[in-house]
Amino acid sequence: MKTRVIAVVAKVMDVPLDQLDETSSPDSVENWDSVKHMALIMAMEEEFGIQMTDSQIIKLWNVASICEAVGQSLPQMTD
Amino acid sequence: MSFNHTDAFLSHIKKEAPAFAKQISDTADRNPGLFGELAEPMLAWACKAIGPQWLETLTRGYTTFVVGVNRSQAEYERDRRYKHSSYAEVHSQTYADPRFMNDYHWGVYVTTFAWEHHLHIYEFYRDQFLGRLRRSASAGKIIDLGCGSGIWSMLALARLESWKSTLVDISPTTLALTRRTVQCTGLADRVDAHQADAMSFRDGAPYDAGISCFLLEHLESPGQLLASLAKSLGERRFAFVTAALTAAEIDHIFEFRRESEVVALAEQAGFRVVAMFSSAPRSVAPSATFLPRSIALVLEKRVGEFW
Numbered sequence: 001m002k003t004r005v006i007a008v009v010a011k012v013m014d015v016p017l018d019q020l021d022e023t024s025s026p027d028s029v030e031n032w033d034s035v036k037h038m039a040l041i042m043a044m045e046e047e048f049g050i051q052m053t054d055s056q057i058i059k060l061w062n063v064a065s066i067c068e069a070v071g072q073s074l075p076q077m078t079d
Numbered sequence: 080m081s082f083n084h085t086d087a088f089l090s091h092i093k094k095e096a097p098a099f100a101k102q103i104s105d106t107a108d109r110n111p112g113l114f115g116e117l118a119e120p121m122l123a124w125a126c127k128a129i130g131p132q133w134l135e136t137l138t139r140g141y142t143t144f145v146v147g148v149n150r151s152q153a154e155y156e157r158d159r160r161y162k163h164s165s166y167a168e169v170h171s172q173t174y175a176d177p178r179f180m181n182d183y184h185w186g187v188y189v190t191t192f193a194w195e196h197h198l199h200i201y202e203f204y205r206d207q208f209l210g211r212l213r214r215s216a217s218a219g220k221i222i223d224l225g226c227g228s229g230i231w232s233m234l235a236l237a238r239l240e241s242w243k244s245t246l247v248d249i250s251p252t253t254l255a256l257t258r259r260t261v262q263c264t265g266l267a268d269r270v271d272a273h274q275a276d277a278m279s280f281r282d283g284a285p286y287d288a289g290i291s292c293f294l295l296e297h298l299e300s301p302g303q304l305l306a307s308l309a310k311s312l313g314e315r316r317f318a319f320v321t322a323a324l325t326a327a328e329i330d331h332i333f334e335f336r337r338e339s340e341v342v343a344l345a346e347q348a349g350f351r352v353v354a355m356f357s358s359a360p361r362s363v364a365p366s367a368t369f370l371p372r373s374i375a376l377v378l379e380k381r382v383g384e385f386w
């Protein structure tokens with residue numbers, strides 16, 4: 001999932017894949033402002049077929065926290 | 080050194096919502112004098128009105144508002160039209176809903192200084208409208224339709240010592256918060272606030288000046304609001320009116336696409352446009368069809384058809 005999240009970040013922020021990792025954040029990626037942040041969230045929602053809540057969106061502060069939120073929003077796997 | 084509300088707010092939002100802080104810091108960095116001139120008194124007022132939770136309340140209000148705005152704009156880019164067209168529908172989901180309005184109230188408040196293109200509207204207001212009021216009379220009364228937090232009136236009264244303002248808003252939640260803010264800021268004796276529909280409010284007319292900021296796009300017939308505003312003003316009096324163009328929000332129903340549409344409505348309502356400023360964000364996606372922006376007009380009430 002991490003690879004897919006980073007691929008979406010790279011596309012939305014227009015940054016080469018190899019410049020991104022789990023710690024990438026608005027501090028390290030110049031284009032990452034509130035408009036891009038929402039574009040990113042909506043791209044994640046489309047990529048993973050999920051819907052994030054406002055409070056989740058506001059707290060996301062780097063790639064690792066996005067991976068975590070995407071994980072929480074995915075339907076739980078049952079056996 | 081005295082407590083600096085602006086620094087406290089910027090560091091709080093940076094910590095709690097970093098993606099949202101960047102735009103505000105950029106606005107501050109690019110407009111150092113102007114940003115502080117507006118942000119510091121506004122934050123000090125909000126701090127007094129809200130109390131110890133002011134940083135959390137403002138941050139939650141602003142971030143929730145911005146999430147909603149950006150989602151709405153993305154949907155608008157996709158659908159090419161605003162989501163709602165019925166005022167009654169919007170009213171029940173927004174202005175009449177206390178939970179929604181609490182965040183919305185403070186969210187809109189923060190955008191006044193946080194969004195660079197709105198900060199520039201404040202500059203235009205200060206120079207082109209308040210300057211004119213000061214030159215036109217030493218005292219007078221203002222009518223502020225769709226006042227929200229009352230910020231535009233508060234900024235006027237802070238500079239024009241002998242003026243008063245009548246605030247009108249349809250939302251009971253907003254009005255309660257605004258009354259408290261006005262009390263805490265020492266302006267209460269120069270303000271009276273009414274919960275009413277701005278479309279028909281005329282109590283106390285004629286007024287010496289009018290304000291209606293970011294209300295037109297919320298209405299099914301904005302021309303009617305401008306006509307009502309004109310009727311409330313004395314001859315040759317000034318009004319300050321703003322509107323959002325191609326900027327979707329949950330409660331925007333009238334889609335202005337060009338500046339000339341707002342100008343034409345103002346002229347039809349009996350005004351002459353004295354000054355105009357169209358203000359847009361610095362950056363939008365190159366692929367965007369719409370430039371979400373705001374227009375501000377200084378209007379003079381005409382006496383006859385042409386002047």
Ligand SMILES: C[S@@+](CC[C@H](N)C(=O)[O-])C[C@H]1O[C@@H](n2cnc3c(N)ncnc32)[C@H](O)[C@@H]1O
Binds near residue numbers: 275
């Ligand atoms: C975007 S806010 C603008 C608030 C304020 N003028 C400002 O610029 O910060 C719109 C305001 O219009 C109010 N409103 C909507 N419809 C109204 C109506 N028919 N009459 C009076 N107020 C109305 C809402 O409750 C809200 O407070």
